[in-house]
Amino acid sequence: MRLFLLLSILIFWGCAKTPKEEVDEAIDVALSYLSSLECQKAIDLLEETGRQNDNPVYLEVLASAYACRAGFDAIDFITSDVGNISTVGSDFMKSLAAMSVSTETTVDSADYQDYRTALNILLDTHNAAIEPSHANRVTVFGARKAGDMDMQILLMSLAQLGKFLHFYGNVNNLGVKGAGTQGNTCFLNYTYASAQAVISAATTGACVTTNAGHTNLAFGANLANAKRRMCEALVLVTNTIDTLNGLTFSTNSNMANLNTVKTNINTLKTSILAGRPELSALLNTTSQSACVAKLENATEFNNMQFIFALLFEAGLK
Amino acid sequence: MGDAFTAVNDDDYTLFYNPASLGRHKHDLTLMPINPQGTGTNVLADADRFENFPTQPVPASRVLMDYPVHASAGISPGFKIFNLGVTFIANESYDLLLRNRAHPMLDLDLRSDRGVLFGVGIPLGSGRVNNKTTSGSQTNLGISGKSISRKGLRDTLALTGPTVVDSLSKEDIGGIVDSLGQASGKAWGVDAGLEHIEKSGSTQFVFALAALDIGDTKFKEAENPNKLEVADNKGQVNLGMAGGQNFGLFHYVLSTDIRGLNQQMDMGKRVRVGAQVGIPLLTAMAGMNSGYYSYGASLNLGILKVTAGLYDVEMGSKYKQIKSKQFVIYLSLFDFSFDA
Numbered sequence: 001m002r003l004f005l006l007l008s009i010l011i012f013w014g015c016a017k018t019p020k021e022e023v024d025e026a027i028d029v030a031l032s033y034l035s036s037l038e039c040q041k042a043i044d045l046l047e048e049t050g051r052q053n054d055n056p057v058y059l060e061v062l063a064s065a066y067a068c069r070a071g072f073d074a075i076d077f078i079t080s081d082v083g084n085i086s087t088v089g090s091d092f093m094k095s096l097a098a099m100s101v102s103t104e105t106t107v108d109s110a111d112y113q114d115y116r117t118a119l120n121i122l123l124d125t126h127n128a129a130i131e132p133s134h135a136n137r138v139t140v141f142g143a144r145k146a147g148d149m150d151m152q153i154l155l156m157s158l159a160q161l162g163k164f165l166h167f168y169g170n171v172n173n174l175g176v177k178g179a180g181t182q183g184n185t186c187f188l189n190y191t192y193a194s195a196q197a198v199i200s201a202a203t204t205g206a207c208v209t210t211n212a213g214h215t216n217l218a219f220g221a222n223l224a225n226a227k228r229r230m231c232e233a234l235v236l237v238t239n240t241i242d243t244l245n246g247l248t249f250s251t252n253s254n255m256a257n258l259n260t261v262k263t264n265i266n267t268l269k270t271s272i273l274a275g276r277p278e279l280s281a282l283l284n285t286t287s288q289s290a291c292v293a294k295l296e297n298a299t300e301f302n303n304m305q306f307i308f309a310l311l312f313e314a315g316l317k
Numbered sequence: 318m319g320d321a322f323t324a325v326n327d328d329d330y331t332l333f334y335n336p337a338s339l340g341r342h343k344h345d346l347t348l349m350p351i352n353p354q355g356t357g358t359n360v361l362a363d364a365d366r367f368e369n370f371p372t373q374p375v376p377a378s379r380v381l382m383d384y385p386v387h388a389s390a391g392i393s394p395g396f397k398i399f400n401l402g403v404t405f406i407a408n409e410s411y412d413l414l415l416r417n418r419a420h421p422m423l424d425l426d427l428r429s430d431r432g433v434l435f436g437v438g439i440p441l442g443s444g445r446v447n448n449k450t451t452s453g454s455q456t457n458l459g460i461s462g463k464s465i466s467r468k469g470l471r472d473t474l475a476l477t478g479p480t481v482v483d484s485l486s487k488e489d490i491g492g493i494v495d496s497l498g499q500a501s502g503k504a505w506g507v508d509a510g511l512e513h514i515e516k517s518g519s520t521q522f523v524f525a526l527a528a529l530d531i532g533d534t535k536f537k538e539a540e541n542p543n544k545l546e547v548a549d550n551k552g553q554v555n556l557g558m559a560g561g562q563n564f565g566l567f568h569y570v571l572s573t574d575i576r577g578l579n580q581q582m583d584m585g586k587r588v589r590v591g592a593q594v595g596i597p598l599l600t601a602m603a604g605m606n607s608g609y610y611s612y613g614a615s616l617n618l619g620i621l622k623v624t625a626g627l628y629d630v631e632m633g634s635k636y637k638q639i640k641s642k643q644f645v646i647y648l649s650l651f652d653f654s655f656d657a
Contacts (some may be wrong), residue, residue: 015583025634029633032383032416032638034418034419036383039419064417068419070466073418074421075378075379079375081555117495143543144474144480145476147478148478149478151475152475152477152478254373254375271649
């Protein structure tokens, strides 16, 4: 009898799972859910454990669960869209807007919000003093996991940038700005003289007047939302540049063209900053919250209009 | 036999299931010098999946999504002398599983093990059950230790991430494994067991309890810049029961295990059930392991014993989460026993 009690104690002493085991099991089961596109089950399971901000595999799986809910399939994206991203600078944004994943018809749609959530899970440094970066992810998670997260951030950033350009650029199925059904031919109604000058220089495609912007990016009563959405676009670009600079792509892979994209986009950023160094504060911002805070300053808000004219209006024609 | 061996356990693999079974070693000396074993994914069961297999990694990932890939090969020579047993292990094992369509992630468990297990089974009390016993009972207590060096990798990596992409550019499997990175670790582990045997004529029952990798067998990895790890062996307490009859020209055994009594898991995942029926030279086996079926046969020609089987095994955390279809081939050459 004593032996039986001793054995019972021995057996049941180890019954409870440790917190690490619970998280590992949640990750394992969530991965199976995501293979069969049961996205909401994966989200519910992983959020139930509480956010594991120091566990890179957890963050990747949770982010991918939200991306899954938005309909994102990395294999489809790489095989169908990434290889078609143009390496010609003037067509780069048009090719993004025309991707199969870029179709967007509603402002701040549920899918768009899920992409944002997914990216924020991977980018958030949980320290307002530290903006997201490849270097910071290497410090926190190590080079191997940082590389994996960078690729995930890059693919989702490209997909969401395509959505932004498609919707706010009012493109048609070929990615031509202003040729869609929403009526606008520009992203913004420009009030800053330097930005207006870029529009007037006739280098911005269908955007030839300074007050033909998208209604959901209008200033005035909608200003707070407009600032948020402008920053969403900017940090998509800056994080794309940052992750591209941390990655190298095999020349015989579906993503070989991204090596040229990396060169082109860095050249563009360098040339903009060479002519307009005052734009460096925004062009080096990778944090959404830091960007929105900067736009409370009138000068930086004007600089953001200038960036939109130089980068998005001139980039998407 | 559905891996329900905790109470059956009287062959080359005694030290892997329950050291107490050393207490019923029937001979003075038994040698198991050569016993190679191989297991692998039963690709023939899913032949359609691999027709026109793509050569590029990204399209190939669609085919392999949610498909466990397994291969292992090893030997475990050893000997039993009276109630002591020693088994040497040399084993290579590869497990890969690609999941998650939104961000394909590769679960890797690569192991290269070298080590030794050594144990003793101590009969408690005066009861003994051996070849000459027509009826009686025996209770054995067993304890064993193990020293294992493990080289390998336990990690989850993004398929599109630089580590995996770089590794897939290598020309051979060795190059791919080196590129993925490996850690080296050493561990000591302890197992213990208890079993009670009741024999009456040609009928025998065994009740067994085994605690394997007590306190977990944790590998201490050598310093490496990427903090790579190898898989640890998780502690497990298993209950087993087996009963059977041996009529000389015919024998049968029925067995069941309840695994992981010390762990929280789905009940279905704990249960193993097995059966074997045999005539001289030939034994057929079948079983159920965590809800999955297995079957096989063994041919015993004295100096050569061949066992082959097909089985499904659970690879996930939950009951019937991920089924891996596998095969096993096991050879045992020149086993012999000697009584002084």
